[in-house]
Amino acid sequence: ALKIATIGGGSSYTPELIEGYIKRKDELPIKEIWLVDIEAGKEKLETVGAMAKRMVKAAGLDWEVHLTLDRRAALKDADFVSTQFRVGLLDARIKDERIPLSHGVLGQETNGAGGMFKAFRTIPVILGIIEDMKELCPDAWLVNFTNPAGMVTEAAIKHGGWKKTAGLCNVPIGHRKQASEKLGIPEEDLFFKFAGINHFHWHRVWDKEGKERTQELIDLIYGPQEEQESHLKNIWDAPYHYEQIKDLGLLPCGYHRYYYIEDEMLKHSIEEFEKGETRAQVVKETEARLFELYKDPNLDYKPKELEQRGGTHYSDAACELIASIYNDKRTDMVVSTENNGTITDLPYDCVVEVSGPVTAHGHEPYNWGAFPPAARGIIQVMKGMEETVIRAAINGDYGAALHAFTINPLVPGGAMAKTLLDELLIAHKDHLPNF
Numbered sequence: 001a002l003k004i005a006t007i008g009g010g011s012s013y014t015p016e017l018i019e020g021y022i023k024r025k026d027e028l029p030i031k032e033i034w035l036v037d038i039e040a041g042k043e044k045l046e047t048v049g050a051m052a053k054r055m056v057k058a059a060g061l062d063w064e065v066h067l068t069l070d071r072r073a074a075l076k077d078a079d080f081v082s083t084q085f086r087v088g089l090l091d092a093r094i095k096d097e098r099i100p101l102s103h104g105v106l107g108q109e110t111n112g113a114g115g116m117f118k119a120f121r122t123i124p125v126i127l128g129i130i131e132d133m134k135e136l137c138p139d140a141w142l143v144n145f146t147n148p149a150g151m152v153t154e155a156a157i158k159h160g161g162w163k164k165t166a167g168l169c170n171v172p173i174g175h176r177k178q179a180s181e182k183l184g185i186p187e188e189d190l191f192f193k194f195a196g197i198n199h200f201h202w203h204r205v206w207d208k209e210g211k212e213r214t215q216e217l218i219d220l221i222y223g224p225q226e227e228q229e230s231h232l233k234n235i236w237d238a239p240y241h242y243e244q245i246k247d248l249g250l251l252p253c254g255y256h257r258y259y260y261i262e263d264e265m266l267k268h269s270i271e272e273f274e275k276g277e278t279r280a281q282v283v284k285e286t287e288a289r290l291f292e293l294y295k296d297p298n299l300d301y302k303p304k305e306l307e308q309r310g311g312t313h314y315s316d317a318a319c320e321l322i323a324s325i326y327n328d329k330r331t332d333m334v335v336s337t338e339n340n341g342t343i344t345d346l347p348y349d350c351v352v353e354v355s356g357p358v359t360a361h362g363h364e365p366y367n368w369g370a371f372p373p374a375a376r377g378i379i380q381v382m383k384g385m386e387e388t389v390i391r392a393a394i395n396g397d398y399g400a401a402l403h404a405f406t407i408n409p410l411v412p413g414g415a416m417a418k419t420l421l422d423e424l425l426i427a428h429k430d431h432l433p434n435f
């Protein structure tokens with residue numbers, strides 16, 4: 001029988017997760033689900049936790065759902081530990097987005113200055129969780145969903161030493177569905193290969209006859225006559241430049257917009273900033289509405305309104321990964337995992353986000369090889385930036401933090417790097433014990 005602990009259980013995404021477990025009830029002999037939060041999230045935990053209990057009951061299952069602020073009690077003898085926490089909650093994200101934008105610089109949840117600060121706040125916490133896991137559940141799998149998922153997963157594997165860590169994101173699932181719709185071919189009849197790092201990966205697609213369909217998809221999705229959709233609720237659908245994507249010969253992910261067409265994304269973000277409608281601010285209102293719904297004692301299923309959040313299909317990643325490990329299903333998934341030579345352009349010991357079957361012993365990535373030069377340069381810069389962010393987060397090293405800010409492609413110039421870093425360090429000082 002399985003014990004699953006979820007850290008950040010008060011998240012509005014919890015019903016998504018519970019729904020995913022219920023769907024897989026025949027594959028997962030769950031006995032206990034422990035939802036853990038902290039004092040600041042207690043009310044959310046109680047509301048969404050009560051909803052989780054109703055969902056389990058409505059499905060006719062006898063799973064125990066425990067709500068707790070005691071992380072150690074939740075971790076004790078857990079088989080799987082999933083994480084979906086946000087240090088500082090949405091108010092911290094509002095600062096991550098608004099402070100850079102107030103200087104005319106892109107502010108985003110997981111990219112640029114804001115994304116680096118989310119890493120600074122989160123990495124010490126994930127390493128603390130791993131310290132507890134070493135003592136309380138030494139054989140458990142850590143399923144990390146907490147953003148910035150790539151850097152948090154790299155910190156867990158490389159610095160926490162927790163090899164049994166899988167980092168997840170819903171973006172690749174959206175791209176799979178998009179390709180299937182555009183080609184009019186069922187997803188299971190297509191073969192996908194994703195490679196890169198979290199929120200910065202590209203992919204290729206083949207059909208059952210063995211024919212590569214990538215260029216055709218570039219035309220169908222990014223062609224001059226197409227109306228481009230990012231399929232992500234949280235990313236504005238600015239069109240990529242077709243000729244550039246055509247030249248790339250790989251399908252980009254939604255987040256490449258912040259790099260390939262940074263100026264257009266920035267212009268739009270500044271407009272949102274001026275209206276007081278940055279994504280974090282909008283999400284805060286969505287979240288409040290969701291929790292009003294969750295309070296309804298008759299609601300015992302995941303409401304449609306949750307689709308307004310960017311994380312739809314989250315459970316298709318998290319719950320399927322757990323089912324695939326537990327049953328050695330070998331489901332083909334995209335996971336943030338140790339590179340080990342999968343991408344030859346990046347260090348062996350770094351974490352990359354790549355395709356491959358999920359086995360009982362974890363993810364076995366397909367070999368990708370090298371990127372074309374135009375993609376190789378930027379991914380090497382991005383990975384070097386991530387490694388520097390992680391080093392800064394662990395050591396509270398100001399020089400490393402400034403260096404990461406200086407080389408991050410979304411921070412323009414050394415003076416701006418220092419201005420933003422200093423202002424964000426003050427704004428977030430309560431959540432930065434290492435600095």
Ligand code: NAD
Nearest residue numbers: 008010011041084085086087089145146147168169170311
């Ligand atoms: P949220 O603001 O609702 O936070 C979730 C919970 O985490 C809150 O209830 C909060 O109290 C709790 N929390 C904060 N610090 C904690 C700690 N130290 N220990 C335990 N709990 C703690 O966040 P959300 O919008 O539900 O998102 C949750 C996380 O999942 C974020 O990091 C977000 O970026 C990430 N996310 C990832 C993906 C992905 O693709 N990987 C998709 C969606 C969301």
Ligand code: G6P
Nearest residue numbers: 169170171234279283309310311
């Ligand atoms: C996508 C990304 C997540 C990100 C989310 C933001 O799902 O994969 O990593 O956290 O969007 O959604 P939100 O609704 O919070 O803006």
Ligand code: MN
Nearest residue numbers: 168169170171
């Ligand atoms: Mn993601």
